[in-house]
Amino acid sequence: MYNCFMKIGNLEINGYAALAPMAGVADRAMREICVNFGAAYTVGELVSAKGLSLGDKKSLEFLYRPDVAAPFGIQLFGCDPDIMAKAAEISLGCKPDFIDINMGCPAPKVAGNGGGSSLMKDIPLAESIVKAVVKASTVPVTVKMRTGIDENSVNAPELAKAVEAAGATAITVHGRTKAQMYAPPIDFETIRKVKESVAVPVIANGDITNGETALEMYQKTGCDFVMVGRAARGNPFVFEEINAFFKGEEYREKTLEEKLGVLTEQVKLMQKYRSEKVAMLEARKHAAWYLSGIRGAAALRRECGGIKTLEDLEYLCKKALEQNE
DSSP states (O other): OOOOEEEETTEEEESSEEEOOOTTTSOHHHHHHHHHTTOSOEEOOOEEHHHHHTTOHHHHHTTOOOSSSSOEEEEEEOSOHHHHHHHHHHHGGGOOSEEEEEEOOOOHHHHTTTOGGGGGGOHHHHHHHHHHHHHHOSSOEEEEEEEESSTTOBOHHHHHHHHHHHTOSOEEEEEEETTTTTOSOOOHHHHHHHHHHOSSOEEEESSOOSHHHHHHHHHHHOOSEEEEOGGGTTOTTHHHHHHHHHHTOOOOOOOHHHHHHHHHHHHHHHHHHSOHHHHHHHHHHHHHHHHTTSTTHHHHHHHHTTOOSHHHHHHHHHHHHHHTO
């Protein structure tokens, strides 16, 4: 039905959907889990180019690639071409398969400082940043953007043409404006216009939750690939479901026991890569996402706030299973 192959520069991508770079969510452990369930490639949490260039240890942690074979990209944000280029050079030490430049994040701490979606207001600057990073990089450079700042300034096609001319080898478009944040609807038409404006691959992002919505995105936009974001929180199985859909295979939904087993595996990986204290703090929100929709979910999610050890998590999983027998 659709090709399961895309090239970002010389990098070959096989599959049907990728994991989006969600700050504070898509950490190394989650990326590994998602690849294990069929994500074609992953992009790390956005990294401050300024922090990275100054040797910030937390920024460096985001650069580590997952311990899986699928392609991995590092995402940088910033508004100074020279600093972005320096950060790109540093990030190459972690051997990413490509470097992605964030021009879509609407968060105040990113966009409010001139990075992320704010770059959509200054196409010449955005173009200069891409040129600088491409010059500094030995791997393909891609760009992730939104449709525009608001409904009165939808300019993704213009920005896409500019960054392609500057050397970007693929473009991802989240089908919303900065003003929309994550509110519906998705602007399929603008993504289609981006696809028609450039020759490089276009990846579409926004409200893809299963095979049907992935198919809708492909059909309405003509995109080359799709990217899943929030639907993968507590649900890495979404990639397995999408892949089965496009292959025409039957998909068996995971049992609660299987889902909670994966949650435990993910948290163990978090412990492996981070301190126990940090891992358990982060595990609370992931556990809440995995528990969403089951009997007694509201009360169980409240208990997630008290998770301090792996034993606490295992006790909560056991309780959830008992309540849903």
